[in-house]
Amino acid sequence: MARDFEMALERIAPEGWGWQHIEEGEENAPSHIRAALMGPQVVIPLRDGGLALGTWQGIFFCELDGPRTRSVYLSVLQ
Secondary structure, eight states, rough: HHHHHHHHHHHOOOOTTTOOOOBTBBOOHHHHHHHHHHHHHOOOOOTTTOOOTTTTTTOOOOOSSOSOOOOOOOOOOO
């Protein structure tokens, strides 16, 4: 499933498109568009001490512009 997401994002925001946002050494405009489509956060309900995900649901951390050192922050709201 993760590879399907990757292939879809590559088709939606391809590397070779005529991007206007190009900085020397930082040719990452497709990564910015892909990240904007994916969103920076996810909200997941908890049930009985675990993630309340559906049968076919999962959580993916997508590195679209790296590899780089990243941080993941978790907040639990009650």
